[in-house]
Amino acid sequence: MPLFIIPSLSSYSQLTGYFFFPLFSMETLTLFFFFLLVSFLFFLLRTNYRTRWRLHHLPPGNFGLPFLGETLQLISAYKTENPEPFIDDRVSKYGTVFTTHVFGEPTVFSADLETNQFILQNEGRIFESSYPSSISNLLGKHSLLLTKGGFHKRMHSFTMSFANSSIIRDHLLVDIDRLVRLNLESWADRVLLMEEAKKITFELMVKQLMSFDPCKWTEKLMREYMLLIEGFFAIPLPFFSITYRKAIQARREVVEALNLVIAERRRKGQSEERKNDMLAALLDGDGGAGGFSDEEIVDFLLSMLVAGYETTSTIMSLAVKFLTETPQALAQLKEEHDEIRSRKSEGKALDWKDYKSMPFTQCVINETMRVANIISGVFRRTTADVSIKGYTIPKGWKVFASFRAVHLNHNCFKDARSFNPWRWEKTNSGGTELLNMFTPFGGGPRRCPGSELARVQLCVFLHHLLTQFSWVAAEEDKLVFFPTTRTKHRYPIIVRRRESCTSTPS
Numbered sequence: 253m254p255l256f257i258i259p260s261l262s263s264y265s266q267l268t269g270y271f272f273f274p275l276f277s278m279e280t281l282t283l284f285f286f287f288l289l290v291s292f293l294f295f296l297l298r299t300n301y302r303t304r305w306r307l308h309h310l311p312p313g314n315f316g317l318p319f320l321g322e323t324l325q326l327i328s329a330y331k332t333e334n335p336e337p338f339i340d341d342r343v344s345k346y347g348t349v350f351t352t353h354v355f356g357e358p359t360v361f362s363a364d365l366e367t368n369q370f371i372l373q374n375e376g377r378i379f380e381s382s383y384p385s386s387i388s389n390l391l392g393k394h395s396l397l398l399t400k401g402g403f404h405k406r407m408h409s410f411t412m413s414f415a416n417s418s419i420i421r422d423h424l425l426v427d428i429d430r431l432v433r434l435n436l437e438s439w440a441d442r443v444l445l446m447e448e449a450k451k452i453t454f455e456l457m458v459k460q461l462m463s464f465d466p467c468k469w470t471e472k473l474m475r476e477y478m479l480l481i482e483g484f485f486a487i488p489l490p491f492f493s494i495t496y497r498k499a500i501q502a503r504r505e506v507v508e509a510l511n512l513v514i515a516e517r518r519r520k521g522q523s524e525e526r527k528n529d530m531l532a533a534l535l536d537g538d539g540g541a542g543g544f545s546d547e548e549i550v551d552f553l554l555s556m557l558v559a560g561y562e563t564t565s566t567i568m569s570l571a572v573k574f575l576t577e578t579p580q581a582l583a584q585l586k587e588e589h590d591e592i593r594s595r596k597s598e599g600k601a602l603d604w605k606d607y608k609s610m611p612f613t614q615c616v617i618n619e620t621m622r623v624a625n626i627i628s629g630v631f632r633r634t635t636a637d638v639s640i641k642g643y644t645i646p647k648g649w650k651v652f653a654s655f656r657a658v659h660l661n662h663n664c665f666k667d668a669r670s671f672n673p674w675r676w677e678k679t680n681s682g683g684t685e686l687l688n689m690f691t692p693f694g695g696g697p698r699r700c701p702g703s704e705l706a707r708v709q710l711c712v713f714l715h716h717l718l719t720q721f722s723w724v725a726a727e728e729d730k731l732v733f734f735p736t737t738r739t740k741h742r743y744p745i746i747v748r749r750r751e752s753c754t755s756t757p758s
Contacts, residue, residue, distance in 0.1 A: 311360055311643045313351030321353025330734035339363050339657050349641050355384050359650040363657030365689055367640055371632055371653045372696035382633035386488035390480055390503050392551030411701040414530050420708055421604040423528055427459050428712050429601040436716055439747050442726055445572055446742040449565040456709060457560040461553055462513060463529045473509055476502040481562060485735035510550045563626045564706045568713050569743050571620040574671045576725050581673050588612050589718045602712055610711050615676035617710050621692035623671050625656040626737050630694060655691045664689045723747045
């Protein structure tokens with residue numbers, strides 16, 4: 253290593269005293285100057301944030317490291333089975349509305365029920381939907397999650413009209429019942445429940461959207477979808493992230509497959525009987541002025557598949573997990589469904605009256621969604637300066653309304669972090685107190701339009717599982733919440749068919 257000579261600091265007055273000091277390498281100098289630059293930028297950022305706090309009277313909080321903010325702390329927390337301390341610690345220090353810096357932007361977190369309701373109800377006025385670019389790039393600009401203004405209202409209304417109670421009762425329920433039983437036919441011995449649930453919900457969505465029964469095409473489409481979803485929370489730079497690169501390629505494959513289906517439907521036009529699915533309604537143009545473009549239809553179908561596939565399958569799996577760990581609830585649920593089955597001839601499909609005869613099932617579904625929080629919350633962006641709780645959030649800032657923080661708040665729900673489906677029994681008698689604090693499907697103009705459809709699918713699945721099988725957990729499995737809510741080992745169970753029941757679809 254090169255050397256240079258400097259006067260000895262210990263005997264600087266003696267010009268004859270020298271010692272040898274190694275010259276810094278270029279790599280060391282680069283790191284040194286990089287450290288100085290980062291420190292300087294950090295100083296500027298901290299000064300800027302303090303100025304903002306003083307000028308705008310922002311909620312209190314901590315911006316963390318330069319650029320990274322508190323993103324690493326957030327991700328680390330959600331990779332465990334107990335992510336609550338990330339919000340709990342900050343709420344205890346700053347209050348239920350606090351400022352942080354995550355995913356590259358200063359963000360105001362709300363763990364407050366009233367603030368969350370204010371954010372949801374003012375969608376389109378002083379807040380607008382805003383998600384990380386990794387999600388928006390993969391879903392497409394016309395997806396229901398990302399569209400705004402008049403186009404979003406039109407698509408949201410269209411979706412609600414297609415997934416309302418009468419449509420589900422008269423057209424969709426029979427396919428839901430048939431496909432659930434068809435999938436359960438192959439179950440034996442050890443089953444990876446989360447994988448099987450995903451298969452069921454994906455096939456249901458493909459059938460309802462495009463009238464495809466399970467086949468090689470749907471299997472390939474599902475594989476590509478799984479790759480696409482894995483990219484939602486990856487670094488949105490293909491060069492740096494293999495996961496994101498694979499997700500982008502998967503989106504291309506999915507878009508190509510959907511475009512072929514749309515082209516074939518347009519080509520056949522009136523030459524064959526109209527299918528009773530969502531694609532047919534989209535091709536008809538929703539009955540409004542002008543139809544939808546192929547790009548709009550593709551993005552819409554893609555986002556609907558994601559919405560119906562990932563969330564519903566996770567709730568299915570976690571409901572079984574929580575029931576397995578709560579034998580009293582499992583026993584009561586079995587009684588409810590055995591009673592329904594006893595009224596029907598063997599192999600007879602469920603009907604709407606049966607669905608409406610499952611009050612405790614609805615309690616189990618509510619409690620599963622409350623405890624698991626498949627949708628932890630929603631990101632929004634302010635379109636004007638907003639006053640909340642005596643603070644001011646500047647225009648253009650991100651806000652995050654945390655549903656999870658409210659659902660697991662002991663002041664809102666007694667013994668909030670325990671699975672207790674009986675807490676919901678009073679809502680079946682007209683009680684609304686808990687429901688007013690319960691937002692698993694969001695709220696306001698962006699409330700999930702498929703909430704009733706998801707409940708029907710969950711009820712049908714639980715009915716056939718309970719009446720056809722008994723099961724035990726094959727091994728202990730833990731929940732993790734990043735990048736999505738799931739069990740660490742896909743929740744393996746050992747199933748045994750109940751001899752008194754048959755699963756042959758009628």
